[in-house]
Amino acid sequence: MAPQLKRDSLGAADLSMTGRDHTVRPEVHDASLSTRVLQGLAYAVVMMLFRIIAEVVSAKTFSIGETAILFGSVSSGGAAGGAAYYATDHLRAVGGWRKTVANVVSLLVYCFATLVVFVVAWWTTHGALFE
Secondary structure (H helix, E strand, C coil), X not given: CCCCCCCCCCCCCCEEEECCCCEEEECCCCCXXXXXXXXXXXXXXXXXXXXXXXXXXXXXXXXXXXXXXXXXXXXXXXXXXXXXXXXXHHHHHHCCHHHHHHHHHHHHHHHHHHHHXXXXXXXXXXXXXXX
């Protein structure tokens, strides 16, 4: 009998041997933490560019400082959202309702981080947000 040829996985999950008992477990992370952070940051920057284009077209203009505050807070939120996405990859790999929870948590982390950075930056440069 001829030996069988080894074939590529064609999209199947990568497997690695881990643990003392050498059990085979699927890899959880498709990308590194830095890749996820950069992806989150890139999504935020693209959305911010749409905002800047809308600002140029509209009659109301913001100062350079206000635009920088908004740009910085959205970018920081994107990076935090990417890190949260990476941290919840194990839930996403399980699937089902855990995947939904992981996606919602990532989105909430993005929103919360953006809001916190925006409020702190605004308070530092302009004083109280609500007077």
